[in-house]
Amino acid sequence: MEKTWISMGAIFAFLGFIQGLLNTFMPHELSFACKRLGVRIYNAIFSSYVDYAVEEYDGTKLNELYDAAQLHLSDKAARSARRLSLIQPKNASVLTCSLGEHERVVDVYEGSQIWWEFSSSERKQSMTISWQTMPDKRRSLHMRIHRKDREKIMSGYLPSLLENAKALQLKRRDRLLYTNVSHDPRGRRKPWDSVPFKHPATFHSLALEPALKQKIMDDLTDFANGEQFYKDVGRAWKRGYLLYGPPGTGKSTMIAAMANFLEYDVYDLELTEVKSNAELRSLLLNTSNKAIIVLEDIDCSLDLSERKRKKAKKPDAENEEKMLGLAEREEKVSEVTLSGLLNFTDGLWSSCGSERIFVFTTNHIEKLDAALLRSGRMDMHIHLSYCGFEAFKVLARNYLKLEDHVLFEKVRAAMDEEGVQMTPADVSEVMTRDKRDTEQALRSLIKELRESKVKRRDGEQKEEGANEGTEEKQEVVPKEADVQCGVQKENAKVCEDAGNEVDINQEAAQEKIIH
Numbered sequence: 001m002e003k004t005w006i007s008m009g010a011i012f013a014f015l016g017f018i019q020g021l022l023n024t025f026m027p028h029e030l031s032f033a034c035k036r037l038g039v040r041i042y043n044a045i046f047s048s049y050v051d052y053a054v055e056e057y058d059g060t061k062l063n064e065l066y067d068a069a070q071l072h073l074s075d076k077a078a079r080s081a082r083r084l085s086l087i088q089p090k091n092a093s094v095l096t097c098s099l100g101e102h103e104r105v106v107d108v109y110e111g112s113q114i115w116w117e118f119s120s121s122e123r124k125q126s127m128t129i130s131w132q133t134m135p136d137k138r139r140s141l142h143m144r145i146h147r148k149d150r151e152k153i154m155s156g157y158l159p160s161l162l163e164n165a166k167a168l169q170l171k172r173r174d175r176l177l178y179t180n181v182s183h184d185p186r187g188r189r190k191p192w193d194s195v196p197f198k199h200p201a202t203f204h205s206l207a208l209e210p211a212l213k214q215k216i217m218d219d220l221t222d223f224a225n226g227e228q229f230y231k232d233v234g235r236a237w238k239r240g241y242l243l244y245g246p247p248g249t250g251k252s253t254m255i256a257a258m259a260n261f262l263e264y265d266v267y268d269l270e271l272t273e274v275k276s277n278a279e280l281r282s283l284l285l286n287t288s289n290k291a292i293i294v295l296e297d298i299d300c301s302l303d304l305s306e307r308k309r310k311k312a313k314k315p316d317a318e319n320e321e322k323m324l325g326l327a328e329r330e331e332k333v334s335e336v337t338l339s340g341l342l343n344f345t346d347g348l349w350s351s352c353g354s355e356r357i358f359v360f361t362t363n364h365i366e367k368l369d370a371a372l373l374r375s376g377r378m379d380m381h382i383h384l385s386y387c388g389f390e391a392f393k394v395l396a397r398n399y400l401k402l403e404d405h406v407l408f409e410k411v412r413a414a415m416d417e418e419g420v421q422m423t424p425a426d427v428s429e430v431m432t433r434d435k436r437d438t439e440q441a442l443r444s445l446i447k448e449l450r451e452s453k454v455k456r457r458d459g460e461q462k463e464e465g466a467n468e469g470t471e472e473k474q475e476v477v478p479k480e481a482d483v484q485c486g487v488q489k490e491n492a493k494v495c496e497d498a499g500n501e502v503d504i505n506q507e508a509a510q511e512k513i514i515h
């Protein structure tokens, strides 16, 4: 026994001596190559696993698979790993967990296991000059799978991981509200500027007849799930909604509810800020998919009244030349045309993205050009009107936490009286004022409903009086107001013309119009 130990000791001493010699005299590259060969022979003969490294950077470009894998593994990591990094991604209020050094998680795909491990090492500083500054650490995720699963993982697991990460990213990020009225720090125009979209409106809180509400929600759901349908019928994946009705009936609120329902971004397009059809097109090209593009009060933007008002200002004699240049430029400014807008909503360019919803709002549908109202541009016309009893019940639930009350019947009776017109905005205001005393709130509402009849009658009489006096007034009012009156008159004419066209098409459109 003693002899055996002595001979084993001699063998180890000899091996150690040989290794020392090799380390000293063998070049580093050769020893590295030998080691690699050894690992390869071992893996080929004994190992039944395949290992993949997913590095954070592919050269100097970010590796999308790395981010996707991190997002995909985030929930699993949060549940099973003990050392984690917490990340707050840009534009997201939900944190993402990523694995800490040498932490592992096991993922399962169709019965096959996938082991993921995170590691990092110091990045060797490159001697070449690069514009891109790279992080000090070289981070990577290592994926280990069974050799037999190679095909399944490559063609099934990894694509599904990327899909899942994309869906998670959409779900976790804050949605954005974009506006086209923006400039960069140097004062140059930017196509869109954004802020997080935080409007709390939902279809649940929207005061609307239940049947209409359900119809709109179904339509939106069909649209969002309709990728294949739109492909099959050869149409761009987009849909147009026209919301019309008096001020304060919830048009803007409904847009917010739509965006929250579909989890889309909102692009609020200020048409009076757009200088040309080309700019309009470029704004469209700069919108993302899954977006609602909104044009509010389209009847006011379409005839570009603001620009006409500017142009109508007379130049001083002194600055005539300068103003002439300005006028020329403003001539250019007013180049957004109806046809430009029509192409924006239903031309070739409107199909450059997918899953886009166009929403136009107006208080006066009769002023809109029939071409704008046709299917394919505005597919669904939604009339939002004065507060009815069903809409009132939603508001009572929202503001007063009331499902039912003895005074509800009186409210219904007051609402049914002829000539009573209160918008949901007016009803909300009464309830906000008296929200501490629900009974008082309902009584005030009944009173205001009845008074609204009188107010309306007075308003109509005043309007008639004002219309009668308009022509006389135009001769005496100062310049600025004069311009506005001029514009209104001009608009009225444009709208009259458009109104005739609308009437012609109204019957055809009637079936689509939902009251």
Ligand SMILES: Nc1ncnc2c1ncn2[C@@H]1O[C@H](COP(=O)(O)OP(=O)(O)OP(=O)(O)O)[C@@H](O)[C@H]1O
Pocket: 205, 206, 207, 208, 245, 246, 247, 248, 249, 250, 251, 252, 253, 254, 363, 424, 425, 426, 428
């Ligand atoms: N249908 C509704 N459901 C719930 N709240 C509503 C509804 N309509 C109006 N409101 C309330 O009234 C306020 C004004 O509504 P909103 O801005 O949506 O009206 P609008 O139709 O867009 O008006 P305008 O034509 O003047 O732009 C909102 O802040 C909201 O609180």
Ligand SMILES: [Mg+2]
Pocket: 251, 252, 253, 296, 361
């Ligand atoms: Mg509005």
